[in-house]
Amino acid sequence: MSCVATMAGITGEDVRDLMVAAVEHRFGPVNQLPSLIEWLTDNGNYYVARDTRRFAHEPGLIPKTTPLESLLSNGMAEAFVRTLKRDYVCVSVLPDAESVLRQLPVWLAH
Numbered sequence: 001m002s003c004v005a006t007m008a009g010i011t012g013e014d015v016r017d018l019m020v021a022a023v024e025h026r027f028g029p030v031n032q033l034p035s036l037i038e039w040l041t042d043n044g045n046y047y048v049a050r051d052t053r054r055f056a057h058e059p060g061l062i063p064k065t066t067p068l069e070s071l072l073s074n075g076m077a078e079a080f081v082r083t084l085k086r087d088y089v090c091v092s093v094l095p096d097a098e099s100v101l102r103q104l105p106v107w108l109a110h
Helices: 012-027 050-057 071-087 097-109
Strands: 037-041 061-065
Touching (some): 012 050, 050 061, 071 097
Parallel strands (some): 037 061
């Protein structure tokens, strides 16, 4: 699992960097995955952009998006965010957004 966070808004380049980071975290530096792997996202513009979808195919990712208004997919994502807030954000001293961005990778790894 990998993450990208910003206060300026996520871009297609951020998503493509995240793809590389996630693949390298799991498989090390590779040009091609050992088998095709689905890359599941919501329907945000930066995820469905032609450049991002084309980039995903290069190492062997299959871009998939959640169905619009999918209660199951959205419920899992919302539960994840709720758990992250309950177990980390609400019990941590966070004077500013930069503090959250620094801690986020540690929380996700834990």
